Amino acid sequence: MVSEAAEADPLGRVAKPRLYEQLVTLLLGYIESAQLGPGDLLPAERELAQRLGVSRATLVQALVALEVLGVIDVQHGNGAVLVYRPSIATVIKGLREHRNRLPEIVEARSTIEVKLAGLAAARRTDSEMEAMDAALDVMAAEIANGGKGLNGDELFHQAVTAAAHSAVLAQLMTFIAEMVLETRMESLGQPGRPEQSLASHRSIAEAIRAKDSKAAAAAMQAHIELVSDVDLLK
Structure with a gap:
């Protein structure tokens, strides 16, 4: 005892x-x-x-x-x-603090970006759809050249946010943008993840193209679950 x-x-x-x-x-x-x-x-x-x-x-x-x-x-x-x-102590302290807040960042993304994807499917214009397609082309080119697709990934999520036409949700995304960048860098640093992420982005884009809000929200949720599977969380 x-x-x-x-x-x-x-x-x-x-x-x-x-x-x-x-x-x-x-x-x-x-x-x-x-x-x-x-x-x-x-x-x-x-x-x-x-x-x-x-x-x-x-x-x-x-x-x-x-x-x-x-x-x-x-x-x-x-x-x-x-x-x-x-200093080593400073980095290890920062690393542990960062790891501890990662689940909350993922939670915030699930709350905000899933809603943004659904709204984008309902409200997007043809030019905004073209912006998403252009972002996917950038990401694909970056990956083909051996990169992580970081810039194209960011451009795609910015395009989805713009297509949702929600000023308040856009402000919330701006507020968490730096923290989202941390999770984006970590996720795209995993072996094979850039290609997986590009494929899930394309699923989101196709649902938005079809103006299917339910499918767009589900595709975004699946994408966030994919990118939240990072080694620093384990």
Whole structure:
């Protein structure tokens, strides 16, 4: 039987760091020891994975976490560029705070964007449909060139918001835009996710094209469930 003193232990247990947190710590230690400064390139992903003894998929989780926190900028064709050199403690604290609020960001998206998709199907104009199609073309081109499709993804959701013709909901999307960008970066950083996301965007677009509000809302909900499946939430 556990004593009351043990149950009330103010120290509790130290949470075991997730693997990507350990990798973040190692990467920041490398940045410090190598005296890298803003604008300097980190070694290529393949080299980093080999030196750390992890898969590239696991390494990508750590790089995505650092990108979301603004420590690095992962540029297609160039690799990971250091933006600034923070303390390890600051980054780990920011990472854990970010992970804790991710479910609430997903909840907000489900509430607002599902409604926006339904309204867009009912209210969209031909030119607004063309804007969605153009955004999908941008995303497809980015992915075909080896990128994540981040810009096209953002353009598509902006086009859906505009087509809904709801000033209040548009203001709410502006308010959470920076937080949504965090989840977008994390989701599109998952292996195979850009292609999956593009396909779900196309499903949303087809429902809006058909002016089927119920189908558009369902497609947006399915999309948000897809993009909320990120490793940082596990």
